[in-house]
Amino acid sequence: MTTGLTNTVAEAIPTFQGYVYPNEATLHPVWSTLIVIYPYITGLVAGAFIMASLVRVFNVKALAPVYRLSMLTAFAFLLCAPLPLLFHLGHPERNYEIMMTPHLTSPMAVFGFVYAWYLMAVLLLELWFDFRQDLVKWSEVTPGFQGVLYRALTLGVTDVSEQSVRLDMKMEWILSIVGIPSAFLLHGYVGFIFGSIKANPWWGNVLMPIMFILSAIVSGIALCVFNYLVLTWIRRKTVDMRCLDTMAMFLFYALVVDAVVETLDVLHRGFAAEEGFAVLQTMIREKLFYTLNLGQVIIGTLVPLLLLGSLQLLRRRVPELVRRRMIFGSGAMILIGVLAMRWNVVMGGQFFSKSLRGVMSYKMEFAGQEGWLISAVIMCLPFIILTVLVKLFLSERLPASEPGPHAAAMGQPH
Amino acid sequence: MRRFRLPPQILRLVLLTLGIVGTYLVARTLLVPESFGAYGWYRGAALEEIASRTPVFAGKKACAECHADIQHKLDKFEHKTLSCEACHGANREHALNHDVVPTTVPGSLCLRCHEANPSRPAWFKQIVVKNHYGDKCTDCHLPHQPSQSP
Amino acid sequence: MKTQFNRRGALARLGAVLAGVLALPVARTAKAAVQNFFTSSGAPKGYDPTEHKWLICLDATKCIGCGLCAEACKKENDVPQGPYYRTWVERYIITKPKPGSAETRGETLVDSPAGGMHGFPECPVPEDQIEQSFFVPKLCNLCEHPPCVQVCPVGATFKAPDGAVLIDKNYCIGCAFCVQACPYGARFLSPVTHTAEKCTLCYHRTTRGLKPACVEICPAEARIFGDLKNLQPDDPLRKFYESNRTQVLKPHLGTGPRVLYAGLDEEVR
Numbered sequence: 001m002t003t004g005l006t007n008t009v010a011e012a013i014p015t016f017q018g019y020v021y022p023n024e025a026t027l028h029p030v031w032s033t034l035i036v037i038y039p040y041i042t043g044l045v046a047g048a049f050i051m052a053s054l055v056r057v058f059n060v061k062a063l064a065p066v067y068r069l070s071m072l073t074a075f076a077f078l079l080c081a082p083l084p085l086l087f088h089l090g091h092p093e094r095n096y097e098i099m100m101t102p103h104l105t106s107p108m109a110v111f112g113f114v115y116a117w118y119l120m121a122v123l124l125l126e127l128w129f130d131f132r133q134d135l136v137k138w139s140e141v142t143p144g145f146q147g148v149l150y151r152a153l154t155l156g157v158t159d160v161s162e163q164s165v166r167l168d169m170k171m172e173w174i175l176s177i178v179g180i181p182s183a184f185l186l187h188g189y190v191g192f193i194f195g196s197i198k199a200n201p202w203w204g205n206v207l208m209p210i211m212f213i214l215s216a217i218v219s220g221i222a223l224c225v226f227n228y229l230v231l232t233w234i235r236r237k238t239v240d241m242r243c244l245d246t247m248a249m250f251l252f253y254a255l256v257v258d259a260v261v262e263t264l265d266v267l268h269r270g271f272a273a274e275e276g277f278a279v280l281q282t283m284i285r286e287k288l289f290y291t292l293n294l295g296q297v298i299i300g301t302l303v304p305l306l307l308l309g310s311l312q313l314l315r316r317r318v319p320e321l322v323r324r325r326m327i328f329g330s331g332a333m334i335l336i337g338v339l340a341m342r343w344n345v346v347m348g349g350q351f352f353s354k355s356l357r358g359v360m361s362y363k364m365e366f367a368g369q370e371g372w373l374i375s376a377v378i379m380c381l382p383f384i385i386l387t388v389l390v391k392l393f394l395s396e397r398l399p400a401s402e403p404g405p406h407a408a409a410m411g412q413p414h
Numbered sequence: 415m416r417r418f419r420l421p422p423q424i425l426r427l428v429l430l431t432l433g434i435v436g437t438y439l440v441a442r443t444l445l446v447p448e449s450f451g452a453y454g455w456y457r458g459a460a461l462e463e464i465a466s467r468t469p470v471f472a473g474k475k476a477c478a479e480c481h482a483d484i485q486h487k488l489d490k491f492e493h494k495t496l497s498c499e500a501c502h503g504a505n506r507e508h509a510l511n512h513d514v515v516p517t518t519v520p521g522s523l524c525l526r527c528h529e530a531n532p533s534r535p536a537w538f539k540q541i542v543v544k545n546h547y548g549d550k551c552t553d554c555h556l557p558h559q560p561s562q563s564p
Numbered sequence: 565m566k567t568q569f570n571r572r573g574a575l576a577r578l579g580a581v582l583a584g585v586l587a588l589p590v591a592r593t594a595k596a597a598v599q600n601f602f603t604s605s606g607a608p609k610g611y612d613p614t615e616h617k618w619l620i621c622l623d624a625t626k627c628i629g630c631g632l633c634a635e636a637c638k639k640e641n642d643v644p645q646g647p648y649y650r651t652w653v654e655r656y657i658i659t660k661p662k663p664g665s666a667e668t669r670g671e672t673l674v675d676s677p678a679g680g681m682h683g684f685p686e687c688p689v690p691e692d693q694i695e696q697s698f699f700v701p702k703l704c705n706l707c708e709h710p711p712c713v714q715v716c717p718v719g720a721t722f723k724a725p726d727g728a729v730l731i732d733k734n735y736c737i738g739c740a741f742c743v744q745a746c747p748y749g750a751r752f753l754s755p756v757t758h759t760a761e762k763c764t765l766c767y768h769r770t771t772r773g774l775k776p777a778c779v780e781i782c783p784a785e786a787r788i789f790g791d792l793k794n795l796q797p798d799d800p801l802r803k804f805y806e807s808n809r810t811q812v813l814k815p816h817l818g819t820g821p822r823v824l825y826a827g828l829d830e831e832v833r
Contacts (some may be wrong), residue, residue, distance in 0.1 A: 019673075019675060021652075022676050022678070023649055026647055030744065090736070096441075097717075097720075097735065106715045106716055107715065108739060112717070155427075159422050159423070167424075199747035353749070354746075453725055454719075455722065456719045457734075460732035460734070461724055463732070464732075465607045471781065473769075473780055474780070495784065496783045497780050499636075504636070532687050532691050533655050534699075
């Protein structure tokens, strides 16, 4: 469709091929790296939470050692989830309007409430019920500021009677059950932000929320694997191989489903080949070649599938150290692959004109609102928060927890 | 007689929730703009604000109030569809205050429309400059009566 | 027991306060609704947005591609310098098919240098290779179901009762969701206000009884503007839609544009 002749017209503006609407001929797309990491972070939250829910709801005992770590991971990333959104606004100081006059037909406005619900009503509550008993205990034995903090976090409820703790457990179970659909909603809604844009054939797709949820689960489990291995390595603890193997198993299954749905999406697009398919093809062949084929497909999906899949078959015969390295490698690659997927979705949707007649180029900047520096900083932030949280709530120096689903929580000697 | 009592942790959370919801609602009354919702889910006053902008182009009617003679001439010829300001430029300042000198007409204006271009509709009068007579359009055409010579 | 009682008392008081707080915005909205708008000094007097319904018609067979409309719009609305346009003109050049190709036409070339506001450069295709060529003016499509309004998270962009789709620049948070949602590329983020910006239907003119700048300035009567609620018997608007078979852009998206075209080609989108 767009060949020789078209290019001669477009030569006047070298960064474009074919025709783009005059308003689209800006230096960079209106949504850039910040909006790439926004669904990435939100997905990690949802995935880490669902991973933790496996312990509570489905009673997967092998995963108990990473329950609290996963929950704290989800919490640390959730705190940072709105930051990229906030920083990309033209008027960040008006952000409160989203909560004050939320326009309910807007996926972005509803996200504010889904986010608030998930943070306050699900994650914080579940964490509180899980830690309450320990907080009471820790507040009694820890001196100084830390002790005051623990006491404050008990919200003044010091009742740790058997009956009361039983209620905590019950509440946690209920919250986990409420939490799974909430986590789906949280990230499904992020997918819907893109999927609802009918003007954009790369985004407007009913499968989008589902693909976002599945890739979120995959990335969340991968993050928990990554965090768990890094933490045990820092603390010079032995890795609980049963736990790690179970995580790898769930990671594999989730990845299979995710890969299948994403393949279905590609098949559907190719088969329907609707208006604009030609421009999407050009984009895949040129603009997204590396991030899609190398990043998302090979690094993010095929290699981990191969590694994790072979582990499912040959688990007994692979030595522990190799297994650990294979799982760690798969986790790290999946984390890169899912980031590439977010890039492909967000940037891909802005690399072609809505006139379906041309493609834009984009050179990433370093500094400024559109630069990748601020995105990198925001990406580091949850890890810093998580470090503090782990120091405060998974410290080896704190007295051990009561037996519960998290009996062998991180940092406790095995 | 045992009365049902909320467990302490639940009670604490209920109070906390009420506090948060209450704070939200108080904030809402303070922060939602007054005219919000007058016509729909937006600030009704915005309509007035947007309408408050000062126009730049006066419009043909305003010109005709004083220059009726030219308007009459114009109406009899092909250029009747033209707005005065299409050639003379935006002149609302002049229309409001006649002491303000109106903008002058740029020289190459005719060709902007009449230079031959295969994308222009065939019914529209176009010239290929190098094949057309003379240097200056106004030597042969009166702008207000284009088919007449000066 | 005493503490229990106090807590209940506190709860009851809190409940009463909440009920009051909840009712307040509702009461205020009702009050605002009966307020007389357009009362400030700068605004035109006596304009009632519920008494009008604007429509724009564009005749692609009449557009001569002079670009005066795009230029006038920039001037009238102080649109920022650079690739920011509230209205623009596109040039379509459809070439002849290659000999023996059994096609009806060759390639379609589209351009709109600087939105067409300085006119168009010489045609890049020799005249004998052109099958068809024409200009198409574009602007906000004044959708009946505007996807941009649908996605605005705060209610900063809206469809006014008279059909104009407007942006409240003092309320817009600049998230650019609407820019993404507009299928017509009619919106952009202003580098000056850092809010979304678009065609206002020259709201400051139409509310004063003037035509939008682009319509006023169009020398070829390719742009026709009118009020469906106050149609004159000889209204050019009526003449246009009664005598033309009209089309809208991207009808499959269900946006219901209130900008009607005559003389479009299948290549226009």
